[in-house]
Amino acid sequence: MSPDYNLVIHGGAGEVMMLNTEVIGVIEFSLQTALTLGTQVLQQGGRSLDAVQRSVEALEDCFLFNADTQLHRK
Incomplete structure (x- = not known):
């Protein structure tokens, strides 16, 4: 079922470094990890916003990606 x-998710537009075949495996692993963490939230009945947040946090924690979130308050 x-x-x-x-x-x-996506890892951004990429950099020349990311075309290096030695780095591609690490990139794919990192992307899969981000998807897995978000999927686990959904499988456990969590909210979609929490799943997205968990995936984004995983990308932010990886040095290969330039993920960023900002909160602006007035």
């Missing part, structure tokens, strides 16, 4: 949700 397939899940009733889709979780999609």
